[in-house]
Amino acid sequence: MDKEFVSEIADINLDFPQWYTDVIIKTGMVDYGPVKGTMVIKPYGYAIWENIQEYLNKKFKKLGVQNAYFPMFIPESFFKKEAEHVKGFAPEVAVVTHAGGEELNEKLIIRPTSETIICDMFSKWIKSYRDLPMVVNQWCNVVRWEKTPRPFLRTSEFLWQEGHTVQVSADDAEKNALVMLDTYEQMLKELLAIPVLTGKKTEKEKFAGAVSTYTLEAIMKDGKCLQSGTTHNLGQNFAKASNIKFLNKDGELEYGYSSSWGVSTRLIGALVMTHGDERGLKLPPSVAPIQVVIVPIASKKAGVVEKCEEVMQTIENADIRVKLDNSNNTPGWKFNEYEMKGVPLRLEIGPRDIENGVATAVRRDTHEKLQIKLDNIVNEVNKLLTDIQDNIYAQALDNIKNAIVVTNDYKEMVDEVNNKKVALSYHCGDLTCEENIKKETTIKTRCIESYDTEHKCIYCGKKSKYRVYFGKQY
Amino acid sequence: MDKEFVSEIADINLDFPQWYTDVIIKTGMVDYGPVKGTMVIKPYGYAIWENIQEYLNKKFKKLGVQNAYFPMFIPESFFKKEAEHVKGFAPEVAVVTHAGGEELNEKLIIRPTSETIICDMFSKWIKSYRDLPMVVNQWCNVVRWEKTPRPFLRTSEFLWQEGHTVQVSADDAEKNALVMLDTYEQMLKELLAIPVLTGKKTEKEKFAGAVSTYTLEAIMKDGKCLQSGTTHNLGQNFAKASNIKFLNKDGELEYGYSSSWGVSTRLIGALVMTHGDERGLKLPPSVAPIQVVIVPIASKKAGVVEKCEEVMQTIENADIRVKLDNSNNTPGWKFNEYEMKGVPLRLEIGPRDIENGVATAVRRDTHEKLQIKLDNIVNEVNKLLTDIQDNIYAQALDNIKNAIVVTNDYKEMVDEVNNKKVALSYHCGDLTCEENIKKETTIKTRCIESYDTEHKCIYCGKKSKYRVYFGKQY
Numbered sequence: 001m002d003k004e005f006v007s008e009i010a011d012i013n014l015d016f017p018q019w020y021t022d023v024i025i026k027t028g029m030v031d032y033g034p035v036k037g038t039m040v041i042k043p044y045g046y047a048i049w050e051n052i053q054e055y056l057n058k059k060f061k062k063l064g065v066q067n068a069y070f071p072m073f074i075p076e077s078f079f080k081k082e083a084e085h086v087k088g089f090a091p092e093v094a095v096v097t098h099a100g101g102e103e104l105n106e107k108l109i110i111r112p113t114s115e116t117i118i119c120d121m122f123s124k125w126i127k128s129y130r131d132l133p134m135v136v137n138q139w140c141n142v143v144r145w146e147k148t149p150r151p152f153l154r155t156s157e158f159l160w161q162e163g164h165t166v167q168v169s170a171d172d173a174e175k176n177a178l179v180m181l182d183t184y185e186q187m188l189k190e191l192l193a194i195p196v197l198t199g200k201k202t203e204k205e206k207f208a209g210a211v212s213t214y215t216l217e218a219i220m221k222d223g224k225c226l227q228s229g230t231t232h233n234l235g236q237n238f239a240k241a242s243n244i245k246f247l248n249k250d251g252e253l254e255y256g257y258s259s260s261w262g263v264s265t266r267l268i269g270a271l272v273m274t275h276g277d278e279r280g281l282k283l284p285p286s287v288a289p290i291q292v293v294i295v296p297i298a299s300k301k302a303g304v305v306e307k308c309e310e311v312m313q314t315i316e317n318a319d320i321r322v323k324l325d326n327s328n329n330t331p332g333w334k335f336n337e338y339e340m341k342g343v344p345l346r347l348e349i350g351p352r353d354i355e356n357g358v359a360t361a362v363r364r365d366t367h368e369k370l371q372i373k374l375d376n377i378v379n380e381v382n383k384l385l386t387d388i389q390d391n392i393y394a395q396a397l398d399n400i401k402n403a404i405v406v407t408n409d410y411k412e413m414v415d416e417v418n419n420k421k422v423a424l425s426y427h428c429g430d431l432t433c434e435e436n437i438k439k440e441t442t443i444k445t446r447c448i449e450s451y452d453t454e455h456k457c458i459y460c461g462k463k464s465k466y467r468v469y470f471g472k473q474y
Numbered sequence: 475m476d477k478e479f480v481s482e483i484a485d486i487n488l489d490f491p492q493w494y495t496d497v498i499i500k501t502g503m504v505d506y507g508p509v510k511g512t513m514v515i516k517p518y519g520y521a522i523w524e525n526i527q528e529y530l531n532k533k534f535k536k537l538g539v540q541n542a543y544f545p546m547f548i549p550e551s552f553f554k555k556e557a558e559h560v561k562g563f564a565p566e567v568a569v570v571t572h573a574g575g576e577e578l579n580e581k582l583i584i585r586p587t588s589e590t591i592i593c594d595m596f597s598k599w600i601k602s603y604r605d606l607p608m609v610v611n612q613w614c615n616v617v618r619w620e621k622t623p624r625p626f627l628r629t630s631e632f633l634w635q636e637g638h639t640v641q642v643s644a645d646d647a648e649k650n651a652l653v654m655l656d657t658y659e660q661m662l663k664e665l666l667a668i669p670v671l672t673g674k675k676t677e678k679e680k681f682a683g684a685v686s687t688y689t690l691e692a693i694m695k696d697g698k699c700l701q702s703g704t705t706h707n708l709g710q711n712f713a714k715a716s717n718i719k720f721l722n723k724d725g726e727l728e729y730g731y732s733s734s735w736g737v738s739t740r741l742i743g744a745l746v747m748t749h750g751d752e753r754g755l756k757l758p759p760s761v762a763p764i765q766v767v768i769v770p771i772a773s774k775k776a777g778v779v780e781k782c783e784e785v786m787q788t789i790e791n792a793d794i795r796v797k798l799d800n801s802n803n804t805p806g807w808k809f810n811e812y813e814m815k816g817v818p819l820r821l822e823i824g825p826r827d828i829e830n831g832v833a834t835a836v837r838r839d840t841h842e843k844l845q846i847k848l849d850n851i852v853n854e855v856n857k858l859l860t861d862i863q864d865n866i867y868a869q870a871l872d873n874i875k876n877a878i879v880v881t882n883d884y885k886e887m888v889d890e891v892n893n894k895k896v897a898l899s900y901h902c903g904d905l906t907c908e909e910n911i912k913k914e915t916t917i918k919t920r921c922i923e924s925y926d927t928e929h930k931c932i933y934c935g936k937k938s939k940y941r942v943y944f945g946k947q948y
Contacts, residue, residue, distance in 0.1 A: 043610065
């Protein structure tokens with residue numbers, strides 16, 4: 001029974017891409033939309049997104065972020081205001097040409113990101129330093145047309161949050177980008193149990209229109225990097241393009257300094273590929289839609305179902321997300337089903353357990369089986385969930401540490417990256433030099449680890465500017 | 475001071491439309507987007523929408539509704555599947571013709587509503603009666619191009635939730651439409667303090683593609699009706715168009731029975747126009763982004779600000795949404811500002827109040843001033859908020875009762891409706907007869923009050939089919 005069930009998922013070691021597709025489809029997280037490149041986020045996937053939203057909204061509130069909603073239609077003329085920005089996004093946009101039965105006078109761009117429209121509104125709202133900082137966030141859909149889509153990772157439409165700020169100084173904008181980077185890093189650690197590399201993007205890899213971009217790079221089980229969030233110090237670029245001026249404390253008109261930051265439904269893909277194993281998903285309790293599943297054993301025996309329902313109620317009352325599976329499927333089938341779905345903890349309750357006043361608990365992370373007392377069930381379950389959360393993070397941290405190798409030679413770097421590693425190497429920081437590496441190998445820089453001018457660039461041999469992570473990417 | 479401030483808003487009795495615009499713009503709920511017909515929902519408006527979302531998500535969960543997300547791009551061919559549906563929505567849609575730098579092979583409709591795409595997915599997911607009922611909801615943006623837009627009421631893009639179900643029988647689909655009608659009615663009453671007329675739409679006014687449509691009609695202070703939510707029994711229309719078939723308990727393949735239901739950011743418009751008065755917004759505490767504002771009096775006197783902060787903390791710890799306005803504006807300016815913003819309760823705290831161990835509380839609904847004890851502040855505030863909520867609902871209920879008149883004569887009906895009333899009159903139910911009334915007067919039916927064949931139609935004189943509400947509408 002076990003074997004048959006597990007074989008529905010491709011072998012994680014032999015075919016990681018197929019394993020990913022199998023897991024996300026078969027666990028009911030996602031389905032393909034009718035338009036190529038689009039996805040349907042099904043309830044089991046969407047619940048994860050809702051948990052991310054809830055976590056971030058609480059953090060945002062403490063940081064003084066206010067939620068709002070801006071139109072998704074951006075006039076083509078707005079979109080073109082910031083030169084780098086339009087160059088970066090033009091190839092990916094979807095365009096509305098007709099509406100209300102007529103051809104439009106001006107084409108509308110569906111937001112690939114909202115800097116241009118939000119900055120336009122900010123220019124109307126901001127008059128004085130007293131209006132600053134302005135810190136606004138929106139949860140919305142965005143569109144970036146994808147030629148080679150993959151659910152959660154790259155889709156033509158996806159969901160995200162985008163925060164946008166205007167500050168009184170360059171320093172404040174930079175600080176904000178770093179505060180949000182830190183907030184995302186905490187979220188990734190505490191909620192998703194994903195350790196990340198954080199740092200600045202190189203000039204070549206930064207956001208179109210930014211002064212500097214910071215990134216959170218998670219490393220998947222196949223050694224590829226997944227950009228899991230970015231924060232941008234936009235300097236005065238968008239303020240100048242949109243004419244955001246404020247009266248500063250000295251009574252002078254000055255352009256504002258802005259930042260923006262976002263995470264998207266990509267995070268769900270990162271979650272799958274950071275923790276999953278040969279049995280399927282492995283979800284950290286903090287974000288799992290179902291934290292505990294109860295499976296009745298010999299459920300036709302008197303009192304079993306009743307006891308399961310009682311235990312479920314007790315656990316649910318303690319605000320633990322619990323499901324009792326009382327269906328006609330066999331216990332073996334259910335074990336496999338919920339392991340595939342990554343439910344962190346399974347409780348089996350049968351006649352003998354009831355006699356002994358216990359439930360048999362099985363951990364998804366270690367497969368460890370243990371007896372826990374029914375009369376102390378909430379404490380026992382909470383203790384286990386905390387321990388599972390910590391352990392899943394520790395496992396992921398081990399993986400990421402093992403994935404990183406220091407290389408001081410170009411060929412070695414390329415070999416290591418092709419061998420599923422992330423390489424940490426010195427680079428001169430020259431745009432063309434970085435471009436050449438990418439052309440030869442498809443390998444890109446992920447983020448700057450540290451600044452260092454004492455070494456030589458692995459590619460051109462000139463003086464190094466920094467040490468940077470090289471890796472393949474999703 | 476008072477006068478000057480209030481005069482910024484048009485007189486509610488002289489120019490209701492201008493009053494509405496002034497209130498929603500000047501309280502920071504909304505702004506106009508750069509594309510005609512679009513709106514920016516600013517933080518003070520969006521917080522209301524978030525409270526609606528939170529309330530409904532809790533209700534939905536209890537009803538077994540699962541949240542999900544479907545793509546916003548609908549292939550033109552899908553959209554055309556249900557004949558009535560395409561006829562109803564075609565004039566309003568926005569169309570994407572180009573994406574990713576190329577002209578698309580098939581045009582994409584931006585969802586005006588998602589029946590066609592969701593039913594297509596359902597047809598893949600549903601095999602057997604064991605998969606039913608399927609009950610899925612999404613929170614999203616939708617697009618219906620508007621020639622005469624007004625923020626919240628009619629905009630080319632708006633936010634809503636749309637629930638979609640498939641059931642095993644016609645009866646179940648009908649029941650579901652009624653359960654959701656009831657859920658919305660509760661929400662309108664408990665959260666927004668808006669009493670509504672509920673009932674079935676006539677054949678003429680029902681949703682494009684539905685068997686029957688139920689509506690919740692709120693009556694605004696100018697006597698016009700505002701459709702505040704609808705639920706639809708779609709019968710097998712969409713199931714047949716999308717080929718949703720399931721194996722029933724007798725082992726036969728059968729088309730599913732579906733329903734759908736939604737409320738939108740229109741509700742914010744209803745909230746404004748149901749409760750607002752000459753001073754601006756008047757928000758029921760349950761939904762108010764700020765439930766209590768604290769205004770320090772003689773704030774430079776020692777201990778005043780500290781006491782205000784202490785009181786704020788105490789109130790905030792009790793999960794009451796409170797704001798302390800410690801800005802340099804005068805108390806008088808602040809009184810006006812928060813009255814305009816509709817904050818239900820104001821607490822003034824000055825040196826004398828502190829001496830006496832009290833705060834001066836001022837209700838937004840009755841303008842009543844009373845002293846409440848600081849050492850029992852949470853209980854006192856909660857009691858007042860409950861009372862304000864009840865009173866605001868009672869006021870609205872009085873208004874709606876006063877707005878309805880029974881008329882048994884066509885001319886009288888038209889006169890009453892033109893005189894800001896909602897008329898309750900007999901009608902034959904004939905489509906052409908109803909169409910003629912609309913053509914002559916722009917007056918439409920709102921919903922059926924009761925079935926009755928004992929009277930005569932007010933327009934054509936034939937036998938009545940029902941008694942129905944006639945009114946003007948937003």
